[in-house]
Amino acid sequence: MNKGADVVDLWLKTQKEFMGSWLEGTRKLQDVLSDFISSGEQAAGGKGFDFRDIYSSWMNPSANYFAGQAKAEDFKVVEDTFQKLFSDSNVYMKLFNIWKPIFSKMQEKTLRPDSYWDMMDPANYMKILEEVLGFCSPAAMAESYKQAAKIFNIGVDSAKEFSGPWSEAFRKNWQTMPGFLDGHLSDSILKNFHSMFGAYDATFGKALNMPAVWKDREKVELCLKSFDDLSSYLEKSIEYQYRMYSTGLKAMGRVMEAIVGRTNGEGKIGGFSEFLDIWVQENEKTFHEMFNTEEFAKFQGEYLDSALNVRRHYFKLMELHLYDFPVAVRSEMDDLYKQVYELKRQVRSLQKTVKDLQPKEATA
Amino acid sequence: MNAPFLTLDAKGIISEAGNFTSKFIKTMETLSEIEEIDVGTAPKELVFREDKIKLYHYIPTAEIKCSVPVLITYALVNRYYMLDLQPDRSLIRNLQQLGLDLYIIDWDYPTKVDMYLSLDDYINGYLNDCVDFIRESTGHRKVNLMGICQGGTFSTVYSAIYPGKIKNLVTLVTPIDFAGNGGLLNLWARYFNADTLADTFKVIPGDFLNNGFLMMMPFTLNISKYKEMLEFTDSREKMMNFLRMEKWIFDSPGQTGECYRQFMKDFYQENKLIKGTLKIGDRKVDLKNITMPLLNVYAKADHLVPPNSTKPLNELVGSKDKELYEFNGGHIGVFVGSRSQKELAPAIAQWLIKRAHENATERAGGKTVEKKRAGRRKK
Known part of the structure; x- marks a missing residue:
């Protein structure tokens, strides 16, 4: 059997597997979307769909292909096969011809440092290209395939870990689709941003959390964090306003009832002043009923917390921006205040010690 | 269902609108005549100072009938002139006339440089130093301590830590048990994230705290109050008194982050004072150590510190001479x-x-003085 043909067969086979898996993954995705749209948010999770399937369908066959190549006994066959595959195209000469005019023009200029001459000589450049791309070393080829297989295998595992949070984020976002369709745009967008930021924070964000990569990284991360905090705050704020508004409506209903009761019993109310008294009384009572619940108290705590998070991260961001300017930033002042505080305590303590010692000295 | 607004006749509406406009114009006239809102006018002298904290001694205006000096403390969010808002309705002047020798602490306005001040600094530090100053300068081994609201809690804690320095303890509308659901403050505070608040603000702004208080009765405190203001608009003196009250309400110092953090967590959220697990600095607070006479005043209609938060103190202290006084009114x-x-x-x-003259009896026989008095006093 022709070994060269085997290599090509294996390559074609893996491409076919890849296409098949990819189409299967696409089909699954379409099924899920179709079910989701037809039967609401439960369908999104109901079919057992996992976004990672798409990764797997592509990554696994690719990794298998490289793994298979790495095990090939005769790399000369591989080299020959690829040389044959590309022989008609004469890829090296074409590449060389592309660069040749540029190099020639560069040589014609007066700026010709000797150290650069070899690199710019078309003959030498061609030789370098041959060494890099010439498949001249079977050992290099073996190592290349081995490393590629390893990287792809790691990639498959890593992709599963990596894709999990994003898969979860997409699933959550799909669940907001009914909200979008019902016209709750701002609320749904905020939720979408929050879930996407969660996925980012659990994946890219972790990588960026490496200490002292570079200062602008912190700024970028804080900007995103602040924006996420802002979206959480806005979500709470909308809910807070809704609670206030709906309680206000309830109170207004009670005001109307009270006025009707008053007008039925006593004729009529005595003007706007009396109406205002009734309005205040009923509103105070109705809002107090809402305020005086564990549920509202808990929500209010969360609302306040979300607002403070925005403020806190915004201040940190400001501080990062100001760090390079000749001004004392907040955290530096806080350190100074801490030192002043501790020194004051020490002085006070020493003053008391001195005071306690004074009568003893007097009697000694 | 009738249409209620149709019962308002056009004549009535026009008449009311005209009256309202007249009152509004008069209010503006009266307000324009007032240049300065004077508060805290009772004569006093600065006798001790530590950092920003000041100790004032009110210059006696009548015969001193209670020789033991009285030190008054109040909430950090208030100003010292809260008991001396207007000359003809001043608790300070009144108590002076009745024969008490009064001192008051001015907590002042903490700024960010004070952000690390804790309850330890306020109670074991400033309050203790003020007490020591009065003891040394007057020659009294013990002083009377009168605490109002949060200042009452501070006084109670102080009396438990330093019972040997306090002759009698008077607490007014003082929160002690924070677990009850009688007040919105207790309920809301349980869900506040004290760490985020303290770390973000560093010094919790007085306006922030004030808004919380206003939120408890938003319609009465933000609308009705100003509607009522229009009723006495033609009286300069009444308007001045209204403005004095407004000045006091909105002149609110902040609270240092560390102090607020501990007060919220240890008192409101974990109720450590009642449980006997509270520590201020390195000192444990045991309410049973309070053995001096106690007068505990609560307000029947207090929406900030409900009676069920105040009353348990009498059951928790070790005092034999203790009295509960019900005030028929609200917090303010x-x-x-x-x-x-x-x-x-x-x-x-x-x-x-009375207790200044009953010392001998108390020391000799440890006699319990528990009397039901006429009026609203309860045992």
């Missing part, structure tokens, strides 16, 4: 109401004066 009425001047001030003064 205790400091500035007319009933406060007519009833509460004489009651406090008499209670302290």
